[in-house]
Amino acid sequence: VKLVESGGGLMPPGGSLRLSCAGSGFAFDSYAMSWVRQVPGKGLEWVSSISGLGGSTYYADSVKGRFTISRDNSKNTLYLQMNSLRAEDTAEYYCARIVSRNWGLLEYWGQGTLVTVSS
Amino acid sequence: EIVLTQSPGTLSLSPGDRATLSCRASQSVSTSFLAWYQHKPGQAPRLLIYETSTRATGIPDRFSGSGSGTDFTLTISRLEPEDFAVFYCQRYGTSPLFGQGTKLEIK
Numbered sequence: 373v374k375l376v377e378s379g380g381g382l383m384p385p386g387g388s389l390r391l392s393c394a395g396s397g398f399a400f401d402s403y404a405m406s407w408v409r410q411v412p413g414k415g416l417e418w419v420s421s422i423s424g425l426g427g428s429t430y431y432a433d434s435v436k437g438r439f440t441i442s443r444d445n446s447k448n449t450l451y452l453q454m455n456s457l458r459a460e461d462t463a464e465y466y467c468a469r470i471v472s473r474n475w476g477l478l479e480y481w482g483q484g485t486l487v488t489v490s491s
Numbered sequence: 492e493i494v495l496t497q498s499p500g501t502l503s504l505s506p507g508d509r510a511t512l513s514c515r516a517s518q519s520v521s522t523s524f525l526a527w528y529q530h531k532p533g534q535a536p537r538l539l540i541y542e543t544s545t546r547a548t549g550i551p552d553r554f555s556g557s558g559s560g561t562d563f564t565l566t567i568s569r570l571e572p573e574d575f576a577v578f579y580c581q582r583y584g585t586s587p588l589f590g591q592g593t594k595l596e597i598k
Contacts, residue, residue: 466536475584478528481536
């Protein structure tokens with residue numbers, strides 16, 4: 373199992389960014405996936421989750437209405453569209469595979485991609 | 492809104508010592524939905540324990556979890572040099588929640 377995030381970078385407040393997470397080594401569409409972030413020097417914070425076929429999505433209150441999780445199973449890729457970015461969204465963003473039938477239990481993680489929101 | 496509080500914030504121990512990390516919930520958590528993760532700088536977090544006491548695949552038996560209700564514990568029976576890291580408890584489900592972490596450092 374391999375998960376590789378990309379798309380991080382420096383963005384001004386109010387900007388938009390799309391993160392990607394390429395999965396390999398497993399049947400991508402059979403697993404729900406999540407995004408989790410870590411503010412520098414702080415702990416882990418769950419951001420969003422999506423079911424294997426994309427029909428169910430969940431968001432943390434801190435990002436609801438600004439972030440959108442999606443997936444393209446034909447490309448084995450998970451996305452996080454981040455709009456109206458705020459300074460407090462600055463963090464390392466990890467994608468993770470959810471254990472079957474255990475929402476939110478994160479079995480495999482990527483190495484992360486850094487998002488910095490600053491003017 | 493439930494809060495998970497981990498203690499201590501930092502634990503300083505030596506290899507060979509026993510480590511006991513605590514996770515206290517502000518309201519009762521089902522033992523079916525409590526997990527522990529290990530996170531080292533620059534690495535991906537690693538799932539250690541789920542369902543309060545079940546070790547994830549490949550996790551050595553020196554790691555064990557216990558607890559119920561609002562009090563949960565991760566115990567590392569005999570610390571190895573590679574065990575030093577930050578540890579997080581998590582209540583999982585459709586709205587997962589992490590504790591703030593305990594840093595286990597070498598004394």
